[in-house]
């Protein structure tokens with residue numbers, strides 16, 4: 484089945500991963516700017532990272548026929564350094580009109596600190612002034628519930644924010660409702676060690692429905708699996724869910740959200756340009 488991985492850090496993956504993803508039906512990915520596993524020594528490190536995301540990485544994805552989209556920001560972890568964060572934000576405008584840049588992300592909270600909240604609100608303000616979509620990172624494990632609540636409250640406190648233009652990522656059983664009930668888009672991250680497994684994600688779909696929700700692998704430099712979305716597809720099929728329902732979650736929902744960005748130029752495969760229900764016979768594997 485064709486799919487889009489809406490959150491995967493391909494700069495940390497090898498070219499073979501693009502190839503394997505393409506073989507499993509991956510048509511496009513979106514890659515948010517993140518913490519690379521180490522703190523950059525200056526804002527110039529981010530300028531080079533943004534060049535990599537907007538220039539080289541789309542070419543590398545293209546070698547396997549995968550379309551590459553991206554998001555720019557300073558991540559929540561390095562946002563602890565407020566002056567560095569402000570310098571990085573000031574670099575973003577020169578990249579915003581590059582092809583494939585979908586918006587500001589992944590911004591959010593890491594340890595729910597005051598500095599992180601300050602930079603988060605400044606990046607939301609920046610996204611509102613530049614009319615960009617927002618992709619949100621919610622904190623890990625014990626900080627997740629409180630952090631998600633703080634993020635949603637900050638977003639709702641800014642009356643310019645339209646929840647339909649915001650995707651709140653890494654939701655789990657105890658946070659999905661906080662985001663969904665306020666009208667935000669949501670995403671579940673399928674991760675081997677923390678976050679959701681494919682079967683937990685399928686449970687959440689069965690409990691909360693398939694509107695405004697998607698799944699991603701968040702493949703990165705940690706133990707992660709860029710083929711996690713096909714694993715989710717298999718789990719959903721095993722449970723007897725229809726092709727149409729699964730396709731909505733792994734293909735149509737990301738498309739619907741991304742289409743709100745002026746830089747989202749997506750070429751669907753032949754036969755899937757219009758009514759996606761025509762596409763059953765075209766699906767390759769899994």
Ligand SMILES: [Zn+2]
Pocket residue numbers: 490492515517589620701
């Ligand atoms: Zn991420």
